[in-house]
Amino acid sequence: MTFKRIVSGLVIAGVVGGGAFLWLTQPQRLPADVWTAVNAPDLANGERMYHAGGCASCHAAPGAPDDQKNVLAGGLALKSDFGTFHAPNISPDETAGIGQWTLAEFGDAMKQGTGRDGEHLYPSFPYASYAHMTVQDIADLYGYLKTLPASANVAPGHDLPFPFNVRLVLGGWKWLYLDDGPRVELASADDSVKRGQYLVEGPGHCGECHTPRDILGGLKTDQWLAGGPNPEGEGRVPDITPREGGFGSWSAGDIASYLETGFTPDFDSVGGSMVAVQKNMAALSKEDRDAIAAYLKAIPAR
Structure with a gap:
């Protein structure tokens, strides 16, 4: 009898806990x-x-x-x-x-x-x-x-x-x-860096490709923009943090120019899925491209 009560209690607790979790995680709307x-x-x-x-x-x-x-x-x-x-x-x-x-x-x-x-x-x-x-x-x-x-x-x-x-x-x-807080905390940032942070972390959703994911598909924000497996299945999406020996060798001007023209500092050209991204970036204002570049130079290297 005691064993049955324990099992029954566990079942009830599981049902109640599962119901509470589903209630807490139901789809939400803003007011x-x-x-x-x-x-x-x-x-x-x-x-x-x-x-x-x-x-x-x-x-x-x-x-x-x-x-x-x-x-x-x-x-x-x-x-x-x-x-x-x-x-x-x-x-x-x-x-x-x-x-x-x-x-x-x-x-x-x-x-x-x-x-x-x-x-x-x-x-x-x-x-x-x-x-x-x-x-x-x-x-x-x-x-x-x-x-x-x-x-x-x-x-x-x-x-x-x-x-x-x-x-x-x-x-x-x-x-x-799902969290609307900043992906990285910047100790100090001018208006241009803040604008770049907004564009990269928000509408630009750059981290969706350039940040590695865990087994559940969530972004590993401690490796923000550090690159990862290509979601399309071939190769890797590059690390775009200011890492020495990598993207860090690009100046802010190099980055802004690449977003506008599609050419790297060594005159290579954009390729793969980044072609469409670069075309979109080219349609932004110079100030927005400069802001994106400033933010990418301000984030921690990985």
């Missing part, structure tokens, strides 16, 4: 007044956030020519150790895209990883970085996306094996990794 308090969208700044975030790199149709890059029809396959994710249509189409989404729904996806229907979104959509963005910048981006061409393309769903196809587990992932 509605967060989004009603924003200013009318600044479309020029929205376009800046669009390029900083590289939206077209993932959400344009695979192989789309340059004149179709702003048609965010979705469909790109993103292969990972957890399965294959497909980028959704985020054009203003009212059926296939986000044409009927409200700003609050869009904002909760960006900052909370919560979908329109209240579901957890997979972090293949880098909301762990977008969570660092200001509410106004997200509102401006939303306004700009509404001006782009609509597409009726229905993107494929994700192709994930069990248990990764169970969205409930994402609440635990968020509990571990």
